[in-house]
Amino acid sequence: MEKKYNKVVLAYSGGLDTSVLIPWLKEHYGCEVIAVSGNVGQGTELDGLEEKALKTGASKLYIEDLTKDFVDDYIIPTMKAGATYEQYLLGTSFARPIIAKRIVDIALKEGADAICHGCTGKGNDQVRFELAIHAFAPQMDIIAPWRFWELNSREKEIEYAEAHNIPLKINKETNYSKDKNLWHLSHEGLDLELPSNAAPINKPGFLELGVSPEMAPDKPTYVTIHFEKGVPTAVDGEKLESVALIEKLNKLGGENGIGILDIVENRLVGMKSRGVYETPGGAILYAAHAKLEEITLDKETSHYKNQVALKFGELVYNGQWYTPLRKALSAFVDSTQETVTGDVKLKLYKGNIIPASVTSPYSLYSEDMATFNEDDCYDQADSAGFINLFGLPLKVRALNDQILYKKTGEHFPSVEK
Template identity: 50%
Template sequence: MSKDKIAIAYSGGLDTSVMIKWLKDRYDAEIVAVTGNLGQQKEIENLEQKALDTGASGFSFLDLRADFVENYIWKALKAGALYEDVYPLATALGRPLLAKALVDVALETDCTMLAHGCTGKGNDQVRFEVTFASLAPHLKVLAPLREWEFTSREAEIAYALEHDIPVSATKKSPYSIDENIWGISIECGVLEDPMMPPPEDAYQITTSPEKAPDRAAVIDIEFEQGIPIALDGRKMDGLALIEELNRAGAAHGVGRLDMVENRVVGIKSREIYEAPAATILHFAHRELERLTLEKTVFQYKKNIAQDYANLIYNGTWFSPMREALDGFVEATQKTVSGLVRVKLFKGSVTLLGRTSPWSLYNEELATYTEADTFNHKAAEGFIHLYGLGLKTYSEVQARNSR
């Protein structure tokens, strides 16, 4: 009888390294480690050898960056998805793609179980397991960190040393950090006190605004149907464009976010984020929508943006609701083409200008010069009808209160 096979989401850190040995022994199973590259810079070197040395029988490294940008990030950008009006959802957007990649490898290699290294009080366990249920409901899901005997990082390190598991970490970092091309999330340590200003060492890529250059950077961002396609007149693919904006924004201290957010599991959590490109692009995209979307569409889309953000944050990316919302969003983006000019200066993003062939701004109607073509006389009748209901209401209230 063949052994069970478990596909695990593998980062190469302490938890997932210990997981390989722990799961292998507990279930007498073969382990297939799967790593997805979403643009993270740390812990991606020599992962295959590390996984095999730790006890895995197979390893898959998948470059998911282009897929992440084209099919996840751009959808969220077009929707205007910012969780609780702040967080551009970098980690949350990456989880369904990583989970899908794990399912794909599991099915290709005849695995019978899936495993992740998420804790029992975080959002990511929900995002992974809901995605698993959506894409491969027949596969059993394992969450070792919710059930194993280790109660501290030190206990895990001791287990690793006892079983000759190669782990580089011997001292706990004060922060828990997750990184991809759309942003970095930082939590734990002194950040758990909402009154404590984030120490500079918490930030991974951005310059302190106080130390940012005294000369601003001006950038032209060109959009086509809601998707950024060029910087300063240079056509670029999505991955390169985000990387360049991350560098420019980080140098000028742009993209630092500090929020207390409502987690899926019912607790509030203080999170620090660095998202230079996401901050710049969401700002520019919203300003272009102000220029090109009809009033009621622009205002209603704000509701859709929040629904879309909640959907991503809550882990229901692979759902009929997201597909339905995508239909609305795509319809709104047909005219969101044009150029937005922004200034980056000491942590801020400022609008300098915008233009579009689909612009609904009519200077002859808006101007207060002699070129004005607005029919001022029409305003009297409009105001009379617009306020008629309230006028009638007030008259009735006054009559009955005598």
């Protein structure tokens, strides 16, 4: 027998899964359904959401504006870390924790018995939502219908929606699974499920944040971004708050075919999945930030930070934002950013991001040291002693190999001859 609930808070986007969940929850549990949507910059997707939620049976809808916190507390820290997951710039991954945290806040305030989400049992988002719920409401029941319900395909969901007069913006022919926020837009499903099929990026209406590289202008666009301690603060000399800055870079990047990624990634749950991602502004920011770090970070810090970035990206992708390790890694990253201040100029051209210039008051690059011309600050004769010491282990091994060979006719293991 199904457990009974009086009040369930639903993570509600107005997409296919959550649209059918409101009447489905009421039918199966006889409960009040309170819908919660997190505004993380998905724009027009929120239009008409309240009317739709109420008409399909929700008692109320919360639309929580999380956009600025999303940028300042999740996007920028991840960008400063240089964190990616298999090239992917983690768009959906860090949106889920902030939304889930706010859903928990509302569920506790409303005295809800359970929280429901529409994530599939094959996907990553179920983990991201539920880890955040465990972090802030460990006793809260979680309903995940995709693990047990009868609507076990998107086609069946569409049929259910049509039978219950639930309006949808998609049909069986345009049924890509998409997720959009200020930072990115993801596309999955349909013809993308076969890696042998080329992504239809030139098909009208497929891309939403920009154009394909082939459709971009023949004339390049130049953009200059200013950073203060790793945080982008201005574009082309104009100071902008964080949300407006990303919006501006999204426009510039989108117009020039920047930030389109087509990959087969390794999902947390074990399978491979093919997706197409649009991250125009994010791709620009990552490129500019990395360029600035080239001249402001020393070698050891830079190389170690690359290792941290790999782990940071895995934590974000796996929904482990609210963990002690992620918090500790962010503290390390913030320490490395003390000197990451300066200006980066980039050339945007048909999907390419080409460095044009980089300057910083904290630059570690020395023209006097690096020049091929005559200088008085570097004695090239010193390099002989350096190489002798640096290569000493190789020299000792080679000498010992010669002795061994004279005695036995054999070489040291792995010595190439």
